[in-house]
Amino acid sequence: MGDVILYISIPVALGILLIGGIYLIINYQHPDDKNEAWIPKLVVLIGFILAGVTVLMLPLDVANNKGCAGFDSALCGGLNMALMWDIVFWAVPVWVFFMIPFSTFYYEADDGMLMAGTSYSPNPVKKSRLAEAACYQFFVILIVGVIFGVTYALASYSAIPVREFAIPAAGLGKITLMNSNVNTITPQYDAGALLPFQTGQLSNMQQPPSAWIAFMGPEDTITLQVSLSNFYGGLMAWLGWFLLAVFGGIGLAALPLDLILAFVHRPRHMDAVEFAEAQLSLRERVNELVDVGELLKVEREENASSGTQTTALSAFSLNKETRKAAKEERQAILGFKQAVFLMEKDVSDFRAVSDNYENYNPLIPYISIVLGFFAVIISFLWILQIIVYVFPNPPWIPFLNTYFLWFDSWFGLFGILSVALFTVYLLFCAVKGCFKFGLRFMFFKLHPMEVGKTYMSSFMFNIGLVLLCALPVVQFCQDAFSEYCASATIRQIFGVQIKYLTFFGWFWNNNFFVYCFTILFGLTVLYLACRPRDQAANGQGLRDRLRSRRSSTS
Numbered sequence: 001m002g003d004v005i006l007y008i009s010i011p012v013a014l015g016i017l018l019i020g021g022i023y024l025i026i027n028y029q030h031p032d033d034k035n036e037a038w039i040p041k042l043v044v045l046i047g048f049i050l051a052g053v054t055v056l057m058l059p060l061d062v063a064n065n066k067g068c069a070g071f072d073s074a075l076c077g078g079l080n081m082a083l084m085w086d087i088v089f090w091a092v093p094v095w096v097f098f099m100i101p102f103s104t105f106y107y108e109a110d111d112g113m114l115m116a117g118t119s120y121s122p123n124p125v126k127k128s129r130l131a132e133a134a135c136y137q138f139f140v141i142l143i144v145g146v147i148f149g150v151t152y153a154l155a156s157y158s159a160i161p162v163r164e165f166a167i168p169a170a171g172l173g174k175i176t177l178m179n180s181n182v183n184t185i186t187p188q189y190d191a192g193a194l195l196p197f198q199t200g201q202l203s204n205m206q207q208p209p210s211a212w213i214a215f216m217g218p219e220d221t222i223t224l225q226v227s228l229s230n231f232y233g234g235l236m237a238w239l240g241w242f243l244l245a246v247f248g249g250i251g252l253a254a255l256p257l258d259l260i261l262a263f264v265h266r267p268r269h270m271d272a273v274e275f276a277e278a279q280l281s282l283r284e285r286v287n288e289l290v291d292v293g294e295l296l297k298v299e300r301e302e303n304a305s306s307g308t309q310t311t312a313l314s315a316f317s318l319n320k321e322t323r324k325a326a327k328e329e330r331q332a333i334l335g336f337k338q339a340v341f342l343m344e345k346d347v348s349d350f351r352a353v354s355d356n357y358e359n360y361n362p363l364i365p366y367i368s369i370v371l372g373f374f375a376v377i378i379s380f381l382w383i384l385q386i387i388v389y390v391f392p393n394p395p396w397i398p399f400l401n402t403y404f405l406w407f408d409s410w411f412g413l414f415g416i417l418s419v420a421l422f423t424v425y426l427l428f429c430a431v432k433g434c435f436k437f438g439l440r441f442m443f444f445k446l447h448p449m450e451v452g453k454t455y456m457s458s459f460m461f462n463i464g465l466v467l468l469c470a471l472p473v474v475q476f477c478q479d480a481f482s483e484y485c486a487s488a489t490i491r492q493i494f495g496v497q498i499k500y501l502t503f504f505g506w507f508w509n510n511n512f513f514v515y516c517f518t519i520l521f522g523l524t525v526l527y528l529a530c531r532p533r534d535q536a537a538n539g540q541g542l543r544d545r546l547r548s549r550r551s552s553t554s
Contacts, residue, residue: 005063006060006063006064006078006079007078009060009063010060013052013053013056014049014053017048017049017052017053018045018049020048020052021044021045021048021049022045024048025041025044025045025459027451027452028449028450028451028452028453028454028459029041029452029454029456029459030452030453030454030455030456031452032455033455033456037107037456039103039106039107040103040104040106040107040456040459040460041456041459043095043099043100043103043460043463044456044459044460044463046095046099047095047099047100047460047463047464047466047467048463048466050088050091050092050095050467050470051427051463051466051467051470052424053088054088054092054467054470054471054474055420055423055424055427055470055473055474056420056423056424057081057084057085057088057474057490058419058420058423058474058477058478058485058488058490059415059416059417059419059420059423060079060081060416061081061085061485061488061489061490062416062419062484062485062487062488063416064078064079064081064488064489065081065487065488065489066408066487081488081489081490082489085229085230085233085489085490085493086227086229086230088233088471089229089230089232089233089236089471090229090232092233092236092467092470092471093144093148093232093236095464095467096236096464096467096468097140097141097144098137098140098141100460100463100464100467101136101137101140102133102134102137103456103460104457104460104461105132105133105136105137106129106130106133107456107457107460108457148232148235151231151235152228152231152232154502154503155501155502155503155504156225156226156231156501156502157223157224157225157226157501157502158223158224158225158226158496158497158498158499158500158501158502158505159221159222159223159500159502159505160221160222160223160224160496160497160500161220161221161500162220162221162222224497226497226498226501230493230497230498231498231501233471233493233498234494234497234498234501234504235504236468236471237471237472237474237475237494237498238472238504238507239468240468240469240470240471240472241472241475241507241513242513243430243434243465243468243469243472244426244430244469244472244473244476244513244517245513245514245516245517245520246433246437246516246520247429247430247431247432247433247434247437247465247469248426248429248430248433248469248473248517249433249516249517249518249519249520249521249524250429250432250433250436250437250520250521250524251428251429251430251431251432251433251434251436252379252382252383252426252429252433252517252521252524253379253521253524253525253528254429254432254433254436254524254528255375255379255428255429255432255433256372256375256376256379257372257528257532258372258432258436259368259369259371259372259375260368260369260372260373260376261532261533262364262365262368262369262372263365263366263368263369263372265349265533266364266365266368267349267350267352267353267360268353269353270353275354278350279350282343282346282347282350285339285343285346286343289336289339289340289343292332292336292339293336296332296333296336334445334446337445337446338439338446341439341446341448342534375425378421378422378425379429381400381422382422382425382426383518383521384399385399385400385480386480386514386517386518387518389401389480390479390480390511390514391511391514398483400422400480400481400484401481401482401483401484402483403418404418404419404481404484405483405484408484415484419477419481419484422477422481423473423474423477426469426473426476426477427466427469427470427473430465430466430469430473431449431462431465431466433524434465435447435448436534439534440534447461447462449462472513474490474494475494475498475508476514478490478491478494478495479494479495479508482495
């Protein structure tokens with residue numbers, strides 16, 4: 001019966017992801033992309049499904065191997081999870097480093113500043129969109145290929161600590177524990193000999209049973225070379241951890257707050273005086289931003305034309321000045337886009353209580369406050385799980401592991417759905433953290449997901465971010481919920497082979513990324529307590545700075 005449920009759940013989950021991806025694209029796409037950019041749309045759709053499959057495979061893996069107790073469990077529940085994880089480990093880097101970059105280059109190839117971002121790096125060479133995208137993609141593949149090849153050659157060996165214990169109860173054989181997981185057992189071993197210890201407990205023992213201490217052998221190390229697919233899965237997790245640690249920690253605090261603030265600052269009825277003041281304020285902001293946009297346009301055109309006249313002899317002397325000017329222009333553009341985004345949001349709220357009030361759904365703020373309430377609980381539980389289970393060695397209490405196991409003993413589907421909820425929530429936090437960080441500090445271009453206003457470049461940026469964070473989320477969850485995931489195939493991959501890799505293992509054995517994640521969460525809580533609302537860059541200040549720059553260069 002369990003196998004049947006597993007076989008049914010896979011197409012159901014894929015169907016839900018497919019429908020969700022299609023709805024996301026149709027509902028959020030910009031009108032300019034409505035009947036265009038079919039290749040990027042397909043890449044985004046498959047990337048969305050791949051990201052969902054990656055994080056949902058963790059609860060599927062647990063359900064498939066339930067009761068196998070960490071033995072040879074690749075086919076325990078009827079599904080070859082080892083093969084499925086291998087496919088994911090190859091598909092994620094292919095999508096992140098090939099399909100998404102190529103689609104982005106192709107989508108933006110008609111822009112004269114595809115790789116630039118400022119008017120100081122124009123692209124005067126005209127090529128076909130396909131040739132230009134292929135040219136840029138060649139260099140991406142070359143760089144990624146060299147990095148992947150060198151790292152596998154130098155850091156693909158895993159030194160796994162092992163210790164052998166005799167079984168005193170029956171004396172039928174010996175058992176070898178690798179990283180607190182049962183790995184090999186002599187053929188004459190009988191699981192029934194361990195009557196005081198359930199096999200599920202055995203597979204994830206932090207410490208050996210006290211009765212075994214007298215039979216404990218010396219600790220040894222087994223060095224093995226990790227397979228190509230598993231190593232690349234670990235490498236992608238290591239790379240993605242830098243994003244998850246920063247943006248996930250920020251988003252874990254920002255996501256609940258933004259949902260609650262959406263209710264607190266919901267559109268409200270205004271009297272005549274308030275309406276006139278709000279209308280006047282928006283009109284002034286619009287006029288300021290129109291002036292800023294015109295100044296930026298003129299400056300870009302002037303700088304682009306002057307940049308093409310730079311001679312080879314003066315290029316070196318102007319290089320520092322050019323870089324400085326390009327940086328200032330980039331900051332001005334990012335500030336302008338941030339101000340435009342927040343102004344459009346305020347205009348949308350203003351229209352919701354004026355000319356567009358009939359189309360506004362008043363339930364949206366109340367849905368936001370409910371979601372915000374649950375987000376607060378999930379964020380709090382995540383931090384508590386890290387404090388009481390991930391950081392201490394040995395853990396103080398299993399906490400959420402006990403909750404998941406209890407749900408499984410009562411009704412298994414609830415435990416699986418709970419793990420899926422906690423994993424997917426981290427992905428939402430990563431996307432929210434990236435946008436919140438860019439909106440507040442303006443270090444990179446904003447890629448917000450807005451209904452009916454999202455270009456495919458923003459779709460691909462966000463899907464790439466989610467895919468990069470998917471594998472570290474899986475690794476984090478199998479570690480944070482190790483008792484619940486004890487018999488899962490991914491636990492043997494990430495919890496044993498990948499955990500002790502040369503160089504990379506130091507980051508995971510010392511919880512480096514988890515500490516960064518938690519510290520950034522705490523700093524974000526303090527920062528948002530002082531500045532809870534997003535504030536736009538001052539339009540008048542941007543306009544004055546641009547005018548002063550033009551006057552100083554003229």
